[in-house]
Amino acid sequence: xxxxxxxxxxxxxxxxxxxxxxxxxxxxxxxxxxxxxxxxxxxxxxxxxxxxxxxxxxxxxxxxxxxxxxxxxxxxxxxxxxxxxxxxxxxxxxxxxxxxxxxxxxxxxxxxxxxxxxxxxxxxxxxxxxxxxxxxxxxxxxxxxxxxxxxxxxxxxxxxxxxxxxxxxxxxxxxxxxxxxxxxxxxxxxxxxxxxxxxxxxxxxxxxxxxxxxxxxxxxxxxxxxxxxxxxxxxxxxxxxxxxxxxxxxxxxxxxxxxxxxxxxxxxxxxxxxxxxxxxxx
Amino acid sequence: xxxxxxxxxxxxxxxxxxxxxxxxxxxxxxxxxxxxxxxxxxxxxxxxxxxxxxxxxxxxxxxxxxxxxxxxxxxxxxxxxxxxxxxxxxxxxxxxxxxxxxxxxxxxxxxxxxxxxxxxxxxxxxxxxxxxxxxxxxxxxxxxxxxxxxxxxxxxxxxxxxxxxxxxxxxxxxxxxxxxxxxxxxxxxxxxxxxxxxxxxxxxxxxxxxxxxxxxxxxxxxxxxxxxxxxxxxxxxxxxxxxxxxxxxxxxxxxxxxxxxxxxxxxxxxxxxxxxxxxxxxxxxxxxxxxxxxxxxxxxxxxxxxxxxxxxxxxxxxxxxxxxxxxxxx
Amino acid sequence: xxxxxxxxxxxxxxxxxxxxxxxxxxxxxxxxxxxxxxxxxxxxxxxxxxxxxxxxxxxxxxxxxxxxxxxxxxxxxxxxxxxxxxxxxxxxxxxxxxxxxxxxxxxxxxxxxxxxxxxxxxxxxxxxxxxxxxxxxxxxxxxxxxxxxxxxxxxxxxxxxxxxxxxxxxxxxxxxxxxxxxxxxxxxxxxxxxxxxxxxxxxxxxxxxxxxxxxxxxxxxxxxxxxxxxxxxxxxxxxxxxxxxxxxxxxxxxxxxxxxxxxxxxxxxxxxxxxxxxxxxxxxxxxxxxxxxxxxxxxxxxx
Numbered sequence: 001x002x003x004x005x006x007x008x009x010x011x012x013x014x015x016x017x018x019x020x021x022x023x024x025x026x027x028x029x030x031x032x033x034x035x036x037x038x039x040x041x042x043x044x045x046x047x048x049x050x051x052x053x054x055x056x057x058x059x060x061x062x063x064x065x066x067x068x069x070x071x072x073x074x075x076x077x078x079x080x081x082x083x084x085x086x087x088x089x090x091x092x093x094x095x096x097x098x099x100x101x102x103x104x105x106x107x108x109x110x111x112x113x114x115x116x117x118x119x120x121x122x123x124x125x126x127x128x129x130x131x132x133x134x135x136x137x138x139x140x141x142x143x144x145x146x147x148x149x150x151x152x153x154x155x156x157x158x159x160x161x162x163x164x165x166x167x168x169x170x171x172x173x174x175x176x177x178x179x180x181x182x183x184x185x186x187x188x189x190x191x192x193x194x195x196x197x198x199x200x201x202x203x204x205x206x207x208x209x210x211x212x213x214x215x216x217x218x219x220x221x222x223x224x225x226x227x228x229x230x231x232x233x234x235x236x237x238x239x240x241x242x243x244x245x246x247x248x249x250x251x252x253x254x255x256x257x258x259x260x261x262x263x264x265x266x267x268x269x270x271x272x273x274x275x276x277x278x279x280x281x282x
Numbered sequence: 283x284x285x286x287x288x289x290x291x292x293x294x295x296x297x298x299x300x301x302x303x304x305x306x307x308x309x310x311x312x313x314x315x316x317x318x319x320x321x322x323x324x325x326x327x328x329x330x331x332x333x334x335x336x337x338x339x340x341x342x343x344x345x346x347x348x349x350x351x352x353x354x355x356x357x358x359x360x361x362x363x364x365x366x367x368x369x370x371x372x373x374x375x376x377x378x379x380x381x382x383x384x385x386x387x388x389x390x391x392x393x394x395x396x397x398x399x400x401x402x403x404x405x406x407x408x409x410x411x412x413x414x415x416x417x418x419x420x421x422x423x424x425x426x427x428x429x430x431x432x433x434x435x436x437x438x439x440x441x442x443x444x445x446x447x448x449x450x451x452x453x454x455x456x457x458x459x460x461x462x463x464x465x466x467x468x469x470x471x472x473x474x475x476x477x478x479x480x481x482x483x484x485x486x487x488x489x490x491x492x493x494x495x496x497x498x499x500x501x502x503x504x505x506x507x508x509x510x511x512x513x514x515x516x517x518x519x520x521x522x523x524x525x526x527x528x529x530x531x532x533x534x535x536x537x538x539x540x541x542x543x544x545x546x547x548x549x550x551x552x553x554x555x556x557x558x559x560x561x562x563x564x565x566x567x568x569x570x571x572x573x574x575x576x577x578x579x580x581x582x583x584x585x586x587x588x589x590x591x592x593x594x595x596x597x598x599x600x601x602x603x604x605x606x607x608x609x610x611x612x
Numbered sequence: 613x614x615x616x617x618x619x620x621x622x623x624x625x626x627x628x629x630x631x632x633x634x635x636x637x638x639x640x641x642x643x644x645x646x647x648x649x650x651x652x653x654x655x656x657x658x659x660x661x662x663x664x665x666x667x668x669x670x671x672x673x674x675x676x677x678x679x680x681x682x683x684x685x686x687x688x689x690x691x692x693x694x695x696x697x698x699x700x701x702x703x704x705x706x707x708x709x710x711x712x713x714x715x716x717x718x719x720x721x722x723x724x725x726x727x728x729x730x731x732x733x734x735x736x737x738x739x740x741x742x743x744x745x746x747x748x749x750x751x752x753x754x755x756x757x758x759x760x761x762x763x764x765x766x767x768x769x770x771x772x773x774x775x776x777x778x779x780x781x782x783x784x785x786x787x788x789x790x791x792x793x794x795x796x797x798x799x800x801x802x803x804x805x806x807x808x809x810x811x812x813x814x815x816x817x818x819x820x821x822x823x824x825x826x827x828x829x830x831x832x833x834x835x836x837x838x839x840x841x842x843x844x845x846x847x848x849x850x851x852x853x854x855x856x857x858x859x860x861x862x863x864x865x866x867x868x869x870x871x872x873x874x875x876x877x878x879x880x881x882x883x884x885x886x887x888x889x890x891x892x893x894x895x896x897x898x899x900x901x902x903x904x905x906x907x908x909x910x911x912x913x914x915x
Contacts, residue, residue, distance in 0.1 A: 014812045016821040018728050025721040029739050032792050036754040037742075039764055043757055082663045089660035093653055101661065103900055107668050110896040110903075112850025114870035115889040118877050119671040122678055122886075129674065130666070143485045154667055186648065215747025218852035218870065222877065225485055227470045235749035239857060242753065243349050243473045244430050247762065254750045261745040268745075269738060308862060316879060343862045356761035357770060358778045358860050480878055504880055 037258070044255040047248050055252040060228050061237065065256065068234040071145065072213035075152030076160075080206045083160030084198070090161075091168045109158040113218025120151050121222040145231050147223035155219055156209030163205035164198055167275075171197060200275025207268045211261060304339045305332055305540050310360035312347035312433050312523065313474030314497040318560040319364065325556060326547045330540070338540045346474035347433025354379065354528065361532050361541045364525045366433020366475075368392075369592035371524045384526040393522035394548040395562035398580055399434075399441040401513040402482065402491040402498045409489045413515050414445040417490060418463040425488035426468055427478045429600050433523070434475035436600060438492040441519040444588045448517060462609045471610075483510075494521070495577070496561035512578075520582040675893045678886035690884035691891065698865065699872035699888070702780065706855075706868060707848035710787045714844050715837065718795030723825070725796075726803040727811060740796045743789065751789045752857025755782060778860035783868060786854040791847050795840035802836045802910065803829075835909035842906070846899045850892055 044052065055061060090102055108116065124131040124141035131141055141147045171194065179189045217235040225231035234257055241250035311319055323340035330338055343350065343358070347366035351373050354360045365371055368385065371392075375382050385392045403411050409422055417424050427435035442464055446457035469487060472478045475497055482491040483501055490513075491498075498512050525545050532538040547553045554564040558573040589595045599605045648656075680687055690696060725736055743751070757763050759776040769776060776782045810832065814824040830837075852870040859866045867875065869888055876885035 014815050015727050015808065015824070016815070018724070018730075021720050021724040022728075022730075024717070025724045025736070028717040028721065029736070032789060033739055033742050036751075036758060036789065039757050040750070040754050082659070085656055086660040086664060089657050092648070093657055095657060101664055103904060104664055104668055106900050106903065107672055107896060110846050110899045111672070112846075112852065112870050112889075112892045112896070114852040114873045115675060115850070115892050115896075116671065118873060118882075118885055118889060119675045119678075122882070123671055123674050129670065143487075150667075154671065157667065211745045215745070215750070217747065217749050217856075218850075222874075225487065226481075227487065230469075235747050235853060238749050238753060240473065242756065242857060243346070244428070245349075245352050247757070250753055251757065254747075254753050257747060258750060261747070265738070265741060265745040269741075306865075308865075341862050341865050343860055353778065353860065356778075357775060358862075359775065476878070484880075 040251060040254060040258065043247070043251045047252060051248070052252050055249050056256055060232070061234075061249075061253055063229045064232050064234040064237040065253075067145070067148070067232065068214050068257075069260070071148050071152055071233075072210050072216075075149055075156055075213050076206050076210040078149075078153050079156045079160045079209050080202060083157055083205065083209075084164065084202065086157075087161050087164045087168055091165060105158050105161050107158075108155045113155070113216070114222075116154060116219040117151065117222035120154065120219065121147070124150060124223065142223055143225040143231070145224075147225075148220050148231065148233065151219045151223050152213040152216060155216055156213050159208040159212060160202070160205035163208065164201045167198055167201040197278075200271055200278060204268055204271045204275065207264055207271060211264045211268070214264075215257065215261065304337050305537055307338060307340045307361040307537055307541055307544065308359060309340050309342040309362045309364060309544075310350050310354055310358060311342055311344050311364040312350060312366040313344055313427075313476040314434065314479070314494055314500070315364065316342070316344050316476070317500065318496075318557065318562060321556050321560060322548060322553060323544070325552060326544055330543055330547070332540055338544070340544060344474075344476070346427065346431035346435070346477075348429075348436075349431040349473060359531050359535075360528050361535065361537050362525065362527055362544060364523065366521070366523050367436065367592060368522070368524045369596045370433060371526050372593065374526075374528065378530070380526055380529045385524070387527075388525065388545060389549060390565050391522065392524050392526055393565075394525060394545075394553070395523065395557045395564055397495045397521045397523065397562055398518045398582060399437050399492060399515075399521065400495050400498050400518065400578070400580075401515065402479075402493055402501055403489065403511050403513055405509055405511055407511055407513065411490050411513050414442055414460075414464075414517075417442070417467065417492070418460060420467075422467050422490065423469055423488040424464055424467045424490055424492060425478050425482045426464075426471070426492040427475055428471035428473055429606050431473040432475055432478075434478075434494050434497075434521075435471070436595075437494075437519055437521045439599070439606065440585060440589060440595065441515075441517075442492075444519055444583050445515065445517050447588065448583075458605060458609065465610045468610075495563075499561035499576075514578045514580055517581045517583065519588075520584045672893060675886055675889050678882065679890035681886075682883045686883060687887050687890075690881075690887035693884070695867070696872060696884070696888055699867045699869045700891070702783065702865075702867065703849050703869040705780075706784045706787045707845050709784050710791045710848040711841055711844050713788050714791055714795045715841060718792070718840065719799060719837070721796045722799035722803055723829070725800055727808055737800070740793050740800070743792050748790050748851065748853030749857060752786050752854035755786050755789065755854070755858045759785070777858050778862075779866060782858035783855050783866060786858045787848045787851050790851055790854050791844045794844040794847060795837070798836045798840035798843065799833055802833055806832055835906050839903065839906045839910060842899055842902055846896060849895060 047055070056065075086105070090098065090105075121142050122128050124134075124147055126132065126135050126140070126142070128142070134141060139146070141150060175193050176189055179193045180186075184192070215235060217233070217239075220233055221236060224233060224236070226236060228237075234253060238250045238253050238257075241247075241253065309319060309323070319340070319342050323342070327338055327340065332338065343353075343360075345353070347370045350358075351363070351365060351370035354363060354374050355377050363371060363374060363380075368391070371380070371384060374380055375384055388394070401411055401417075403409070410416065411422070416422065426438045429435040429439050439461060442461050443457045446452055446460040447454070449456075470481060472481055475494055478491060479493060479497055479501055481487050483505060493501075498510075502510055502512065525548065527538065527541045527545060529538075532541045548557065549565070551566060551569065554566040554569040555572075558564045558569055558576070561576070563577055564570050564573065585592060585595060597604070647653075721736075721740065725733060725740075756777055759765055759769060759782065761770060761777070763777075774781075776785065810828050811824050814828045815821070819827065849868075850870060851868070852874075855868055856871060856874070859868070859871055869892055873885050873888050873892075876882075876888065
């Protein structure tokens, strides 16, 4: 550890304790994150490459991955659209109960996933409050892919809203007025002046919602049909493989999901840096 | 808020200590037995006291029988195992956790109750399921659990196989083809019998559920006669769920007396009555006579007479690379 | 080219295309220019509120409604069931340990990142963020791979008779894994904004490092810290996926509240499942209220 610290050059600081705090942080991070993840990838390497490919490209695995990523994408996109509307309404307009609705947005963030899971399943079942309304229309939500989609929209909403909200709040009204005085129509103002400012935050929120939805388990497991090749999400497949004691399979699928998540995290970080730079320019 | 948190934690710790006076046993059981063991352990705890006057609390864990056996082997500290079939207990014995002669230690080869395999169908039996042959028909969706993890699933498989063998001109090859066509109709393999029940009953998947007799009756009791019907096939297998004390664990914890007492309790008149009330066929002749009307008459064969016992069967059919693996790509 | 952006309200209204002239009288403040047409406001507000109501409010209300569907006595009975109480106990213990560990180590990490300058800082920050993008099931899987019977430490654990997987320590570990970033993430932006002047001043006045932390830094970050505690607690108590993998599902022993909810639900005991769920939902609401209060304090501290 001492060697590692020496490599991290720093300007001498007045504040003491650099060595020990960095040491403790690195140790803790290693224990909690690096070592476990290393164990995962190590276990994956125990598999031969062919076996790894075989597991990951088996019909059932592929379908589960497609489902998890595909529905997560759809849900994040939905949250992008509706999240933007919600943010616009909350920041720009005033109406009775606005504070309450502002607080409501954090509920999916604070509510345990299992609670959300049973609540949504019950709600959209054929005899549920909403499911009962949709059943005569022939729309089945619980135990179908649509149900998974609903659950993923639920848990992803706060990410878009809370990421865009500060940007919109800080947005300087002067620019809008300038545009208006220059003769821009309202729509043009929105499109050319306001929207570009929001784009980095929107994309960040989208990526966060997407990343969260891909790995989601608790809220989906109750409402999904869990039928292989139809409505089985990737995290569930990992658990099933574990219960069958097929550790190698579970690890392989997890490794694929993990790599995808890392890439997403990288994209989010890059987006955040891009948006910081843009904000810095102003 | 922090103060409240401290207070809760302290009371939690004290609460935990207060229970330390009781003896706690862990019963690792198979999937559908939640209600059975809840009733049995309640009755047992209210009557039994250890020689030094302590009361006994029985905690239980439920899941697919094969999976539970693996968990015990992997370190789940069970005092008692009450599993779906003898082989799963043998697997634990093979690892040295309990003695190899476990089956002789209790009456009836350590199987205090029996059951069999029947079909649960939607009310009115819209697909007209009457016997095993109907399960192989195209367009029929069959729900059965995964034989790799579930005990009931293996009994289901063997019952179907046995049926095919008993048909005129039945050969092992024909039986294999028959069982394969049934599994072609299976949309999802849950890890345990209860999981399959949930899929069939709650998620409304499938036309017919192959399940334990006790599970079928329980579903009707829970959900009403107006939702499901039971169809009894022409022939089925005699399923003998096995129970045993896990020597290594009870000797270390010093709970052998209590654990053995619980298993003996299942064989007692009261235990047999509770079993029958939960739709398990009791061994005790008197209790069996009393509950005779409740259980349908089925022509039953045993695993020994048709398959040569569990060890051989597990090796041939359910081990990695066995017959099941060649039938069903999971 | 420059122009004077300060335009009198009357002029502003004149410059607007006729169709989008605000419905409000022109003598109002320049805010009019930013106002959307009334019909648009109604439509958007309607969409936003309906969306929020349908997707968020209704499910939450449903939890409480289903919990009390059989009346208050049945509700209390479900909560006071020994298995439910044991689950509540275990949840509290796991959350407490997770909060404690993450407060201590999260603060240290945030301090190391924000009070010094060194290369490789962004890697460290990415590491802190990592658990956010990892599925909880994978966190649980990793626990099993490390401490399960066939895991890296499995044989050693079995020899020394230490039980982690299928026992309470495994649940606590899994909970700590998934809640790791919350405290650090809350502290880092704030501590960055606050800078190092206060601490440097204290040090130059002769205070030791530890004293500086407790007397100078801690009061500055106390609201953000509390906020981090709140989030960690909420997440820890509600964790499901990771814990589901490592738990033995032993009722009354290794079941947390979310796992207990799952068991009740799968045993068709819907009312009881919702009763336990309503406790967690209540916790979520309390968390939100506390969050709103704390956010104001944090905003003040950042200035």
